[in-house]
Amino acid sequence: MGTVRLILGDQLDLGIASLADIDPENDLILMAELKTEATYVKHHKKKIAFIFSAMRHFAEECRLKGWNICYIDYDNPDNKGDFISQLQSVIDEFSPDALCMVEAGEFRLRQLFTEFQLETSLPFEIRKDTRFFTSEERFRDWADGRTQLRMEYFYRELRRETNVLMSEDGTPIGGKWNYDSENRVSPDAKKHIPSPTKIKPDEITKDVIALVGSRFSDHFGSLESFHYAVTRKEALLILDKFMEERLINFGTFQDAMLVDEAWMYHSHIGLYLNIGLLSPKEVVLRAEQAFYEENMPLNSVEGFIRQILGWREYVRGLYWYKMPEYAEMNYLELTAPLPDFYWSAQTDLKCVSQSVAQTRDHAYAHHIQRLMVLGNYALLTGVSPEQLNNWFLSVYVDAYEWVELPNVSGMVLFADGGILASKPYVSGGAYIDRMSNYCGSCKYNVKKKTGEDACPFNYLYWNFLMSHEDKFKNNPRMGMMYRTLSKMSDENRNQIQKDSQIWLNADPQRIKTLIM
Ligand code: FAD
Ligand code: DLZ
Numbered sequence: 099m100g101t102v103r104l105i106l107g108d109q110l111d112l113g114i115a116s117l118a119d120i121d122p123e124n125d126l127i128l129m130a131e132l133k134t135e136a137t138y139v140k141h142h143k144k145k146i147a148f149i150f151s152a153m154r155h156f157a158e159e160c161r162l163k164g165w166n167i168c169y170i171d172y173d174n175p176d177n178k179g180d181f182i183s184q185l186q187s188v189i190d191e192f193s194p195d196a197l198c199m200v201e202a203g204e205f206r207l208r209q210l211f212t213e214f215q216l217e218t219s220l221p222f223e224i225r226k227d228t229r230f231f232t233s234e235e236r237f238r239d240w241a242d243g244r245t246q247l248r249m250e251y252f253y254r255e256l257r258r259e260t261n262v263l264m265s266e267d268g269t270p271i272g273g274k275w276n277y278d279s280e281n282r283v284s285p286d287a288k289k290h291i292p293s294p295t296k297i298k299p300d301e302i303t304k305d306v307i308a309l310v311g312s313r314f315s316d317h318f319g320s321l322e323s324f325h326y327a328v329t330r331k332e333a334l335l336i337l338d339k340f341m342e343e344r345l346i347n348f349g350t351f352q353d354a355m356l357v358d359e360a361w362m363y364h365s366h367i368g369l370y371l372n373i374g375l376l377s378p379k380e381v382v383l384r385a386e387q388a389f390y391e392e393n394m395p396l397n398s399v400e401g402f403i404r405q406i407l408g409w410r411e412y413v414r415g416l417y418w419y420k421m422p423e424y425a426e427m428n429y430l431e432l433t434a435p436l437p438d439f440y441w442s443a444q445t446d447l448k449c450v451s452q453s454v455a456q457t458r459d460h461a462y463a464h465h466i467q468r469l470m471v472l473g474n475y476a477l478l479t480g481v482s483p484e485q486l487n488n489w490f491l492s493v494y495v496d497a498y499e500w501v502e503l504p505n506v507s508g509m510v511l512f513a514d515g516g517i518l519a520s521k522p523y524v525s526g527g528a529y530i531d532r533m534s535n536y537c538g539s540c541k542y543n544v545k546k547k548t549g550e551d552a553c554p555f556n557y558l559y560w561n562f563l564m565s566h567e568d569k570f571k572n573n574p575r576m577g578m579m580y581r582t583l584s585k586m587s588d589e590n591r592n593q594i595q596k597d598s599q600i601w602l603n604a605d606p607q608r609i610k611t612l613i614m
Contacts, residue, residue, distance in 0.1 A: 099192050100124030104185065104199040106207070107135060107149045108498060110156040110330075111374035112163070115225040116200045122164050128188050129157055130170035134180040138206070139492045142319035143310050144326070144461040148495055151299075151306040151328040152373055158302075159329075172309055181207070182214055189220065197222040204499045205421045229377060230411060231256060237415025247416060247517055250276070253408035262386055262407060263400060271389075276404060277349060277397035285354035285362075287535050292343040294361040296325035297332045318441060318493060320459050326369065326495065333367070333375035340365040341388050349398035353466045355449070355534035360456040364464045365402065368496035371410070378406050405465075413504040416518060425499075427483070427507060429515035430566060434480040434602075436489055440472070447554065448540035449530050450475055461495035466533060468494075469523055473510030477524055478558040479602060480565075483513045521575040524562055527553035548593045554601050561598035564591065 100121050105114070105128070117127070131153065136146050150172065157169040168188060170177050178184045185197070201224050202208045215222040226233065240255065241247050254275055257264060263271045299307065307321050327333040347363040354362060370376040382403050389399040417424065439445035443454040453467040463472070468490070476486050483506070490506045491497050508518030527544040531537040537544040537553070546552035547560075563570065563583055571580045583591075 099126065099194050101196040101198050102126050102128050102185070102188055102192065102194040104128045104181075104197065105156070106199070106202060107131075107153050108203055108373040109200055109227075110152055111229060111377070112159065112330075114200055114374065115228050116198050117165075120165060122166070125166065126188070126192060126194065127157075127160055127165055127167040128170075128185065129153055129167065130177065130181070130184045131172040132177070132180055132184065133172075136172075136314065139488055140314075140317045141497075142457075142461040142493050142495065143314055143317050143321045144319055144324060145495045145497070146314055146317070147303070147306050147310045147321060147324060148326050148328065148369060148461075149373065150310070151303040152375065154302050154306065155329045172313060182210065185214070189218075194220065196220055198225065199223075200225050200227050203227065205417075205425075206499075229374060230414060231260060231378060231382075231407060232411050232415060234415060234418040237412075238419055241415070241419050246520070247419075248520070249408055249412040249518070252412050252415070253404060256407050256411060260382075260407065262382055262403060263389070263396075272396045272400070277400050280397040281349045281352045281401050282533070283350045283354065284532055285351055285356050285534060287356055291356075291359055291362060292339075294325070294366055295336050295339040297327045297335075299324055303328055318458065319461055322459070327375065330375045333370040336370065337365070337367055337376060337381060337384065340367065341384060341392075341394075345385065345388060345394055345398050345402060347398065349395060349401035352401055353470075353533050355452075355464075355466055355471070355530075355536060357448070357452060357535055357539060360460055360462060360464075362464055366462065371406070372496050372498055372501065378410060382407050410501065413508075413518075414500050416504045416508065417500040420514070420517070424507065424514065425487075425503060427513045427515070428511075429513050430480075430511065430569065432477075432480045432511060432513075433482050436476070436481050436485040437479070440489055446541040447475070449534065449536040452536060457493050461493060463494070468505070469510060470525060470529060470533070473506070474524055474530075475555070475558075477511055477522060478555065478562050481511075483507050483511050486511060521570070521573055522562075524559055525555070526559035527555040530555065548590075548597050552597065554597075557594045557597040558601065560586075560591075560594045564595065 103116050103120060103125055105116065109116070131150050154169070157167050160167045170184060176187065178187050197218070197220050199211065202211060211224060215224060240252060257270060257275070258268065265271055303324065307324055311321055327336050344363045344365065348365070351363050356362070367376055367381065371378055371381065385399050385402050388394040389396060439450065440454055443451045443458060445451050449471045453463050453471045456467070457463045487503060487506050491499060491502045504518055507513040509523060512519060512522040527537060531544045542553040543551050544553040547556045560583065563579055567580070570576050
């Protein structure tokens with residue numbers, strides 16, 4: 099026979115490079131639902147259901163194109179449980195002439211396949227993943243020799259290279275590269291937020307939900323009300339609805355949070371981009387078109403495009419530029435365990451309980467909940483990179499290490515010592531209060547700085563600055579905060595430290611949790 103073409107669960111794109119020259123007569127596509135992949139971290143149940151269902155639907159599309167496919171579902175007696183054993187078993191059965199795949203998106207898998215490539219006697223071609231705007235080499239060329247790797251400058255280069263939102267004279271449309279200052283408006287609880295577009299599970303999805311419910315019952319998260327798209331056609335519908343209903347307010351309310359509003363004006367497409375059901379190029383072009391042809395506001399369109407052309411490309415570049423050492427970095431030497439309430443949502447901190455509960459229910463929380471609530475609290479309380487990365491990689495439906503790790507270790511924990519961020523993303527309760535209505539129904543008083551009923555974010559914030567003064571006091575972006583700190587009375591400083599110790603030591607939920 100011809101070539102065995104391995105398709106991973108996040109490579110569900112009929113145009114992927116590994117299928118470009120498929121010979122429908124002689125080649126065989128291999129896809130497998132594998133225990134190692136579903137459990138290398140204990141993924142949220144909805145994430146596993148989403149990937150398995152999308153894989154099964156993709157296999158159907160391949161069959162409809164007349165391609166030969168060997169699809170090993172989870173309960174198949176021939177399921178070997180991991181990629182290499184499965185590949186070897188197919189080689190033994192079909193005796194192919196060659197193997198082909200697109201490089202894996204995660205370091206651990208790339209290593210695994212590179213080792214197998216050296217071991218096997220078959221020609222094994224591992225092709226570049228061309229689904230991104232930029233290559234890893236392009237990022238390396240940009241990054242080499244720079245002391246700071248700021249996303250903003252990489253993004254500007256990509257804007258110029260792709261000509262997205264650019265004027266003919268080479269300047270950005272509207273005269274500014276970014277409209278962040280217009281994108282921090284407090285939420286309006288009375289404003290109508292469109293309901294998210296929900297896809298009804300078909301029989302394939304229902305089967306997968308039942309499978310996940312029985313095989314992964316000890317994993318975190320709810321399987322109730324599964325409504326994610328699992329085909330490209332459905333994902334395109336979600337994208338269209340976002341463009342029609344939410345993009346207009348995306349920019350203005352990008353950082354906003356409201357009680358019991360999980361979806362806000364976000365696009366909810368990260369999960370589809372990350373497994374190949376949507377391409378970042380088509381999404382960016384679609385948003386640009388909405389600006390030119392549908393009169394969508396520039397602050398929304400630029401803000402949205404920056405997330406994909408800017409942040410998404412940048413974190414992928416950074417991941418491959420700095421792996422494997424990036425995963426080991428812990429600049430602030432943080433060692434605290436993850437609080438139990440990151441799994442249970444049982445905490446009186448309203449912002450945290452809301453964000454965790456939405457994560458449990460939907461395997462989704464939007465960016466500011468991840469960064470300024472869950473990330474901020476973890477950094478202020480010193481959670482170790484290992485434990486926090488494990489949590490973020492497990493619980494979100496869009497989580498893959500190449501995008502999760504730079505966001506958590508770099509953006510949230512400053513574990514890379516400032517490669518990604520120029521200062522840590524920490525804040526007291528005032529920021530959360532400004533960007534949400536959480537504090538109004540919280541047990542703690544966001545206006546109080548110290549004392550038993552004060553918002554813990556307030557004293558933990560100053561405690562953080564004091565604890566890491568040696569590392570941050572000369573940071574130009576933190577000068578104002580350290581000047582304020584230096585004017586604080588000893589009494590005030592002592593009270594902050596005392597309250598922080600009481601919170602960190604006495605909180606019954608900060609018992610050491612097993613890594614789930
Ligand atoms: P929108 O807010 O509608 O944004 C549009 C798209 O922009 C997203 O779908 C995503 O593809 C891209 N994007 C936005 N922000 C980022 C970013 N910081 N890095 C990379 N891409 C971005 N994103 C993931 O895809 N997987 C992750 O595992 C992940 N982990 C994160 C962990 C932390 C601590 C933080 C702070 C952010 C993380 N993000 C991750 C980025 C971002 O939060 C999610 O992409 C976003 O919330 C997904 O929801 P959405 O599709 O509605 O995004
Ligand atoms: C995330 C995931 C899961 C849960 N299950 C599978 C699977 O059973 N089979 C598969 O091919 N891929 C799966 N994936 C996605 C892979 O882990 C993914 O290819 C890597 O994370 C690389 O980005």
